[in-house]
Amino acid sequence: MSTDYNTMAKEYQASKLLPWRIYMESYSFLRWLGPIKSLKVLDLACGEGYYTRKFRREGAQTVVGVDVSPSMIDLARAQEQNDQLGITYHVADASKLALVQEFDLVGAAYLLNYAQNKEQLLSMCQVIADHLRLGGRFVTINSNPTYHAPASALYHYGFTSENKGTHEGDPVIYKFYKEDGSYISVTNFHLKKETYEWGLRKVGFKDITWHHLEISPEGIDMFGKAYWEIIMHEQPVIGLSCRKA
Ligand SMILES: C[S@@+](CC[C@H](N)C(=O)[O-])C[C@H]1O[C@@H](n2cnc3c(N)ncnc32)[C@H](O)[C@@H]1O
Numbered sequence: 001m002s003t004d005y006n007t008m009a010k011e012y013q014a015s016k017l018l019p020w021r022i023y024m025e026s027y028s029f030l031r032w033l034g035p036i037k038s039l040k041v042l043d044l045a046c047g048e049g050y051y052t053r054k055f056r057r058e059g060a061q062t063v064v065g066v067d068v069s070p071s072m073i074d075l076a077r078a079q080e081q082n083d084q085l086g087i088t089y090h091v092a093d094a095s096k097l098a099l100v101q102e103f104d105l106v107g108a109a110y111l112l113n114y115a116q117n118k119e120q121l122l123s124m125c126q127v128i129a130d131h132l133r134l135g136g137r138f139v140t141i142n143s144n145p146t147y148h149a150p151a152s153a154l155y156h157y158g159f160t161s162e163n164k165g166t167h168e169g170d171p172v173i174y175k176f177y178k179e180d181g182s183y184i185s186v187t188n189f190h191l192k193k194e195t196y197e198w199g200l201r202k203v204g205f206k207d208i209t210w211h212h213l214e215i216s217p218e219g220i221d222m223f224g225k226a227y228w229e230i231i232m233h234e235q236p237v238i239g240l241s242c243r244k245a
Pocket residue numbers: 005016044045046047048049050051066067068069072092093094095108109110111114186
């Protein structure tokens with residue numbers, strides 16, 4: 001079953017304040033993306049615009065955010081209204097998107113892990129390729145296909161991740177906990193690393209590289225090295241970058 005972000009847009013937004021999101025996810029993703037200044041950037045599965053705003057603040061020339069959830073885009077547009085950065089948002093399915101714009105960089109934090117099979121993955125990869133100029137890069141952060149720790153391993157960091165199996169299409173269930181012990185649940189789907197690479201190569205990407213999460217020096221200063229040991233070892237999410245040939 002796919003996740004309905006419309007019912008939990010605000011709770012998902014709050015989960016972006018967890019320390020691992022700030023000092024690992026965000027720090028690592030921005031490093032994999034590299035310099036953004038003056039680039040035309042498309043943010044697919046942009047949610048409420050957490051990274052979309054960062055791209056613009058990092059100096060991107062044009063930033064467009066796309067998400068299938070109207071509630072997520074409502075939150076993104078409300079923030080744009082309060083603090084106008086010049087970002088355009090669209091409600092659309094990233095596997096069917098057809099903007100008449102070409103970008104230097106496509107970023108996607110947690111898009112490909114919604115593909116349940118090769119066919120859905122290929123549609124997403126095709127859309128990504130269609131919106132990039134030749135030589136443009138695609139950089140993503142995704143559920144890690146090789147993560148197999150017990151569900152509770154990451155509870156310490158405010159969330160859990162449970163792989164329901166290792167067959168393609170098997171659910172990967174995340175729970176993000178609130179202070180009162182309640183949680184929101186997000187379902188991704190397992191595809192093998194080779195399947196992601198196959199989909200990207202098939203639409204013309206090369207230089208496909210996987211990246212491990214890192215911790216920012218600030219995160220180590222604030223929480224100490226020991227705090228990060230488990231999540232650094234388990235690597236629940238993973239980065240991937242590639243270039244349109
Ligand atoms: C885990 S959230 C990440 C949001 C944002 N990238 C972030 O990191 O804060 C995943 C987002 O993907 C969106 N999504 C899932 N499938 C999609 C699709 N086919 N096309 C566009 N967005 C999609 C969901 O609506 C949700 O907002």
